[in-house]
Every structure is written in structure tokens, then in C-alpha cells.
Amino acid sequence: MTNSKDTIQEDPGIAPDSVPVISPETPEVPDTGTEETGSAESEASAAPEVAPVSPSEVANSGEILVPESLIDQVIGQEHAVEVMRKAAIQRRHVLMIGIPGTGKSMLAKAMAELLPKEELQDILIYPNSEDPNEPVVRTVPSGKGKEIVGAHKQEAMKRTKTRSTLILLLIFGIMGYALISGQLLFGIIAAAFIFMAMQYSRPKEEAMIPKLLVSTKPDSIAPFIDGTGSHAGALLGDVRHDPFQSGGLETPAHDRVEAGGIHKAHKGVLFIDEINTLTPHSQQSLLTALQEGEFPITGQSERSSGAMVRTEPVPCRFVMVAAGNMDGVQGMHPALRSRIRGYGYEVYMQETMLDTPENRDKFIRFIAQEVKNDGKIPHFDHAAIEELLLEARRRSNRKGHLTLKLRDMGGLIRVAGDLARQEGAEVATAKHVLDAKSMAKSIEDQVSDEYIRRSLEYDLTVVEGALLGRVNGLAVMGSDSGSVLPIMAEVTPTQGATGQVIATGLLKEIAQESIKNVSAIIKNFTGKDIRNMDVHVQFLGTYNGVEGDSASVTVATAIISAIENIPVRQDVAMTGSLSVRGNVLPIGGVTYKIEAAAKAGIRTVIIPKSNLDDVVIEERYAKMVEIIPVTTIEEVLEHALVFERKEDFISKIKEMSSRRAKAFTEKPVPKPASV
Numbered sequence: 001m002t003n004s005k006d007t008i009q010e011d012p013g014i015a016p017d018s019v020p021v022i023s024p025e026t027p028e029v030p031d032t033g034t035e036e037t038g039s040a041e042s043e044a045s046a047a048p049e050v051a052p053v054s055p056s057e058v059a060n061s062g063e064i065l066v067p068e069s070l071i072d073q074v075i076g077q078e079h080a081v082e083v084m085r086k087a088a089i090q091r092r093h094v095l096m097i098g099i100p101g102t103g104k105s106m107l108a109k110a111m112a113e114l115l116p117k118e119e120l121q122d123i124l125i126y127p128n129s130e131d132p133n134e135p136v137v138r139t140v141p142s143g144k145g146k147e148i149v150g151a152h153k154q155e156a157m158k159r160t161k162t163r164s165t166l167i168l169l170l171i172f173g174i175m176g177y178a179l180i181s182g183q184l185l186f187g188i189i190a191a192a193f194i195f196m197a198m199q200y201s202r203p204k205e206e207a208m209i210p211k212l213l214v215s216t217k218p219d220s221i222a223p224f225i226d227g228t229g230s231h232a233g234a235l236l237g238d239v240r241h242d243p244f245q246s247g248g249l250e251t252p253a254h255d256r257v258e259a260g261g262i263h264k265a266h267k268g269v270l271f272i273d274e275i276n277t278l279t280p281h282s283q284q285s286l287l288t289a290l291q292e293g294e295f296p297i298t299g300q301s302e303r304s305s306g307a308m309v310r311t312e313p314v315p316c317r318f319v320m321v322a323a324g325n326m327d328g329v330q331g332m333h334p335a336l337r338s339r340i341r342g343y344g345y346e347v348y349m350q351e352t353m354l355d356t357p358e359n360r361d362k363f364i365r366f367i368a369q370e371v372k373n374d375g376k377i378p379h380f381d382h383a384a385i386e387e388l389l390l391e392a393r394r395r396s397n398r399k400g401h402l403t404l405k406l407r408d409m410g411g412l413i414r415v416a417g418d419l420a421r422q423e424g425a426e427v428a429t430a431k432h433v434l435d436a437k438s439m440a441k442s443i444e445d446q447v448s449d450e451y452i453r454r455s456l457e458y459d460l461t462v463v464e465g466a467l468l469g470r471v472n473g474l475a476v477m478g479s480d481s482g483s484v485l486p487i488m489a490e491v492t493p494t495q496g497a498t499g500q501v502i503a504t505g506l507l508k509e510i511a512q513e514s515i516k517n518v519s520a521i522i523k524n525f526t527g528k529d530i531r532n533m534d535v536h537v538q539f540l541g542t543y544n545g546v547e548g549d550s551a552s553v554t555v556a557t558a559i560i561s562a563i564e565n566i567p568v569r570q571d572v573a574m575t576g577s578l579s580v581r582g583n584v585l586p587i588g589g590v591t592y593k594i595e596a597a598a599k600a601g602i603r604t605v606i607i608p609k610s611n612l613d614d615v616v617i618e619e620r621y622a623k624m625v626e627i628i629p630v631t632t633i634e635e636v637l638e639h640a641l642v643f644e645r646k647e648d649f650i651s652k653i654k655e656m657s658s659r660r661a662k663a664f665t666e667k668p669v670p671k672p673a674s675v
Helices: 003-010 034-046 078-090 104-114 144-181 184-201 232-236 280-292 326-331 334-342 357-374 382-396 406-423 430-439 443-457 509-526 552-564 590-600 609-614 633-640 646-665
Strands: 093-097 121-126 136-141 211-214 224-226 269-272 319-324 344-348 352-354 401-403 466-468 470-477 481-493 501-504 533-539 567-569 572-574 604-608 626-630
Touching: 078 093, 078 104, 078 344, 093 104, 093 326, 093 334, 104 224, 104 269, 104 319, 121 144, 136 144, 144 184, 144 211, 232 280, 280 334, 319 326, 334 344, 352 357, 357 382, 357 401, 357 406, 382 401, 382 406, 382 430, 401 406, 406 430, 443 470, 443 481, 443 590, 470 552, 470 590, 481 552, 481 590, 501 509, 509 533, 509 552, 533 552, 552 567, 552 572, 552 633, 567 633, 572 590, 572 633, 590 604, 590 609, 604 609, 604 633, 609 626, 626 633, 633 646
Parallel strands: 093 319, 093 344, 224 269, 269 319, 470 572, 501 533, 572 604, 604 626
Antiparallel strands: 121 136, 121 211, 352 401, 466 567, 470 481, 481 533
């Protein structure tokens, strides 16, 4: 434990100036100066073999070299990159699980570049003279498919031209004879009859032309097919419906066959995100394709005429890269997951990476990659890069880490770049990044701001004075915004055999369990028999429900206030989980919760001491709130309750707490029975 933490323990109150804040004036990345940069550029021009300067030393992101290969552009997922390299060499399947925006699709695309060089194939489908409903499948080297189909088309055109010439000669002969014999009308009728008969009875030359089902280019990398969200026909192949099924107007069966994603990915990579959204039928068929390396194409609609057609097995020897969130594992077909696990790898995607100089350089390179890939925004100067790094620390929601939710960070980069381009700036500055943060708020953050405004307007959130049994709690909305969560408690005589704690507000499983733990704390810290009273707890404004145990401290404070008839300061908000012995445990989203309290006008926020290093709030909010870290419920009550004999009550609960701890430690240990 550092000295700063020891100081905090002696004095829980922390001045706003000592709170970690996001401030562009305090960059952590050193500035090398113009002279050092200039010398580095001259040395680079004199000796091209010298490695480029570190990304942290550049003046703007345009000076950073961006790797060409996709696998080298992935940051913060070293384990996943290593697995992908191994899986590509051995052609193994991979299942990636993690939150959206951490690089799953990028890794899948990179795997197509890493696959060993193989001779790709074109897939042709021919008519079957013996059984028209079972077309014949053939594979040829890459690029040969178009040549074969072209040759068949030319041959068919020659035969059609020859046949048409013969028909015309026959018609001219009949008409000439009719003119000579003076029977013109009979000749016209005979010519028309013969023309129609020949047209109807002639074989369709196009019906014998094979169809190029899958086409590839020679010397190209392995195909990459994104099958995310595909219906069964698009994924497994399908046979088009034919409205004209007889009378010589029908389309040949082989010409109605369409390849699926599994066939187009032959000798390449098939990527499926949100794998659990596929139907059980599609997952079962996908499993069959993985096992056999080939899968016949048939109509996916039972009512379609295509359901009568079933081709020979079509090659589909692909590497599957599946992805999803944690709930995707439960939604997967057990046999499909077993196949991937038995013949491949499972990877969990990291959400954050350590905030080290090496990782900061990687993140700066990511900024340059986003600018290059977008192609429409300017590069970012040094101060803007620092602001983005600070935002990455803030969004990590974890001390000493940078976020790996890179899709969200990429969105912020593009908005800041758009603002810079709109102003005609050559580079994006820190001001553009700050403006982008205000403009590119998430839906949850916008809803939270609107809810705070309305709750203040209608007195749902009170930030002044002191009230009995009412405490301002804090909650998280979505993944990047907080909100104020008022909680009220009231004690009434029980109407049943024994007292109980009744909580309302659409509480979910974990929240309900936390209420049970709080009831145990109330018995210990008040010293009162609650068998003759009912304790009612209400979560105000929780229309979408409450989940988690981060409101345990708030609930306990509200109930103690109601039982002991002691008011609670309304300019104080709090968050924290609570053990059954009264210890305040860490929670998530502490930064967003503090910012929400500041927006609501609350001046003091109580948080778990173990979360103090996780706090990276914006500078404007740091000046608005005082943060108090605590470790026990006694400290929470000491800062939240308002009454005349405060010292006596705090001494009472501390004495009760020490008495229980002493009784627990002095409990005699039974001796083992003698034999």
C-alpha cells in the first residue's frame, strides 16, 4: 500500500484537487521537444535503416507507420493473436468470446491472410441426364471455371446458329415452292407450322451449359466469408423456386442452384459472429459441414419447387471462426461447440490492457490506423493524442489500464476528425476531442442526462437538506453512463408472525440477494429486535429493473436511518457493495457514477476505498464533488447521517462491531476426540 493510500485511510475526506482527473495539461507521455525531433528526422533521412521514433515522441499521428498486415494492427489481444497464428498454420477452428468492439472480426479477417498457401478451386455444377433433380458437382483449378463455362457457351451458340440456319433454309425452300406452284397461302401456313414445331421441339442448348457455382482468382489469398446473421439459404446454399415447372419453359435444375457461405469459404475462413443467433437446424447443418468437409445443396423452403432438387455433395473444407458474447456460449449447439473445442481453440477477448509505455504506443498507433482506414479525417496532434489516451483510461473503468473497446474509441476518433475537417483544420486538436465527447454521447448517457434533469425538476432527486430514510444511491446505465438512484426506507409494525424486509422496484436476482444480506447487517448494527417490524425499501424510478449489489451500502444506510430515526444528508450520494460483516466491497462503473452525481448537483460521493484508483473523472466534474473512500459501514454512517449525538451513535456501532469480532476470535476451538 502506498503512502498516498495510508494518508487516505487516516483522513477519508479527499479534496477535489487530489482526485485523478482527465486533464490535457498534465500529459503522461513525455514531450521530446523540437530539437530532439528534428535530430531524429535528420538521422532517419541519413540512415534509412534506423528504426522510426516511438509513437509517443511524434508531433502528430501522421508520422506513425501503420503495419500492412491485419494481424499486426491488432492491439491488446496478444493471447488471441498467438492463438490465431497457430490455428492458421494448422487450419484449426476458433471460438472467440468477448464484448463487442474488441477486435473479433478483425482477427477473423487476419486469419484469412495467415492461412497457408493452397491451390484454390472453382466449383462447377452440371445437369444430370439420368436424374435432373440431382445435379453433378465438379471441381477444377482456380480460374479454369470461367474458361470451361465460356467454352460451353460458345459451343452452344454455334449449335444454335447452325440449327437456326437450317430452319431458315427450310422455310425459304417451302415459300419458294409455294410461289412457283401458285399455292402461296398453303406455303405460308406450312412454313409457320414447321417453324413452330421446330422451335418447340428443338433442344435447349443453354440447358447443357454448366453453372459456375464458386469462382476464385488464381494467386489470391484464401477467401473470407462473413456469414453473420445469414439465414439458412445464404449460409448452407439454396435452390431457387421455378414458377414455370413444365411445358418447356422451366429453368434447368442445376441452373437454379445457389452456393451458400460454407461453399464460398472453401479452403478459406467462414466467420460467424453472434453464433448463438443461428437456428438449431443451421447449427446442426454447420456441424455436419465441419465434420464431412462437404455439404449438398437443397431447397431450404419446403413449399418451394427447389425442395425436390438435391445436388451431389459440394466441397466446403473451411476454417470456422465463431464469435459471440458470454451468453453466446449457452446458446450454441453443444455438439458444435464440442467440435470446435476438440479440433481448435477457445479464446476470451480482453476488455482492457495495462497502461504501460509500450501499450500507450500501441494505442497511439491505433489512432493512426483509424485515420488511415477512414481516409476522410485529418491526423491528430500531440495534445489530441493525449486527450484520447486519457479517455481510454477513463473508459477502462479499471486502475492502471486502457480500454480495448476499440470500436467505441474509433467512433470518438471519427467524430473528432469530422469536427476538425468541418473547421478546415490541418490536424485535430484536443479541443476537437473534447467537443466530440460531448457530441458523441451514447444513448444511455443522453437518457441519463435527461432523467437527471427531470428528476430534479420534479423533486425525485433531492440534493439539499436532510431526510429520514432517504438516501441518494448511484447506478450505471448501459456500459458508459451513470445515474442517481434514490432509495427510501420505512419501518412499520409487522402484520404477520415475524418481521421481514420488503423491497420493491423490479429487483432482479442479485439485487434481491443483496437485500437479504443487508437484513443481517441491520440486526447486528442496530442491536434491535426486528421480529416485530416490517422494513419496506423502495427503489425510486427503476422502471427497467435493478440488478447487482452495488446499492447494498445505500439500502443499509436508509434502513438504519429509518429504524434509528436519524436523518441522512441529501447532498451525499454513495455506492458500494456490502458484506454480511459490514465491509464495503468494490463495485464497477465508479467513474460514471461520480460524474452522474456531479451532474445532479450532489457535492459529496462515498465510494469503496478499493475503487479509489479506478476513478478517472473529467476535470470539470472533479471541481464539483468531494470523494470520500470508505472501508466499513461505520465510516459510511459517520459521513452520511446528521444528528446531535453523532459521536455517541458511531461509538455505539463501533463497540458492537468490535464485540462481535472479539467474540468470533475468542470462540474456543474444540479439541479432537482421543482415540
